[in-house]
Amino acid sequence: MSEEIxxxxxxxxxxxxxxxxxxxxxxxxxxxxxxxxxxxxxxxSTRLEExxxxxxxxxxxxxxxxxxxxxxLAAGRVxxxxxxxxxxxxxxxALNSDxxxxxxxxxxxSLAAPLSAYLQAREEILMVSxxxxxxxxxxxxxxxxDNWELSAQRALTVTRALIDEGVPPSSVFAAAFGxxxxxxxxxxxxxxxxxxxxxxxxxxxxxxxxxxxxx
Numbered sequence: 001m002s003e004e005i006x007x008x009x010x011x012x013x014x015x016x017x018x019x020x021x022x023x024x025x026x027x028x029x030x031x032x033x034x035x036x037x038x039x040x041x042x043x044x045s046t047r048l049e050e051x052x053x054x055x056x057x058x059x060x061x062x063x064x065x066x067x068x069x070x071x072x073l074a075a076g077r078v079x080x081x082x083x084x085x086x087x088x089x090x091x092x093x094a095l096n097s098d099x100x101x102x103x104x105x106x107x108x109x110s111l112a113a114p115l116s117a118y119l120q121a122r123e124e125i126l127m128v129s130x131x132x133x134x135x136x137x138x139x140x141x142x143x144x145x146d147n148w149e150l151s152a153q154r155a156l157t158v159t160r161a162l163i164d165e166g167v168p169p170s171s172v173f174a175a176a177f178g179x180x181x182x183x184x185x186x187x188x189x190x191x192x193x194x195x196x197x198x199x200x201x202x203x204x205x206x207x208x209x210x211x212x213x214x215x
Contacts, residue, residue, distance in 0.1 A: 061122075065202065068114040077107045085111070089131075089154070089196030096138065098153035100161060108158060111200070112165030119171050124202040126172040128162070130155035131199070133192035134179040152176035158198050171205075 062083050069085065072078045079086040092104035100108075115126065130151030137144055144150040155174035163169050179186070182195040 061202070064121075065118060068118040069111070071114070072107070072110045075110075077110065083201060085200040087158075087198050087200070088193070089198065090193060092158065092198055093154060096144070096150065098144075098150065098157050100157055105161060108161045109165050112162050112167050115162070115200070116167050116171075118202070119168070122202070123205045125170075125205045126162070126167065127175055127201050127203050128155045128159045128172060129175045129177055129199045129201070130158075131177050131181060131195060131197050132179050133195045134182070134186040135192065146178070148176055148178040151178050154198060158200075162200075 062080075065083060065085075066073065066080060069078065069080060073080060077087075077091070087104070087107060091107060092100060094101060118124075119126070130153075132147040132151050134147075137146055137150065144153065152174065155176055159172050159174040162172055179195070182191075183197070184191045184194050186192050186195060
């Protein structure tokens with residue numbers, strides 16, 4: 001009888017085997033967590049390196065542009081903020097006009113040579129942007145439908161003037177922003193005068209993926 005009872009009882013699993021299995025699971029989980037942490041750290045490190053390189057490139061670009069425009073900047077005829085060359089609208093044009101004033105033409109003439117030299121060493125192109133204040137066009141002024149058209153014509157005038165002074169036509173284009181991107185409030189004459197402006201900014205030259213001339 002005793003032998004029959006003993007024969008029906010399975011031997012107990014040793015506690016060290018259970019503990020070993022548990023430790024194996026914990027070790028595997030720890031390894032997975034460690035690998036994940038290392039992967040995140042590597043990704044963050046790569047992103048940080050890319051950000052540092054990008055900032056260094058941008059810093060060198062700004063320094064090169066400042067050096068190229070040292071003369072006009074020293075004369076106080078233009079401003080350079082975040083790589084954007086700013087020219088007051090009143091220097092370039094009379095109110096509601098797209099015709100260059102003599103002073104404005106002289107300013108652009110002083111910019112053409114250093115900008116051309118700057119572009120020769122880089123794969124960049126100049127974006128000439130026209131901006132206005134928020135006042136609507138006067139009814140007496142029938143030349144322009146609205147501020148968009150006025151800003152576009154002013155940008156084109158500056159673009160053509162730079163080309164006339166030697167900037168390669170393939171290295172400059174015009175853009176119009178109307179009254180949509182003011183640098184200050186349009187609540188008074190001083191603010192509106194600051195918003196009437198033209199900016200010239202070097203930007204990366206668009207790549208031609210096909211390697212063929214565009215139509």
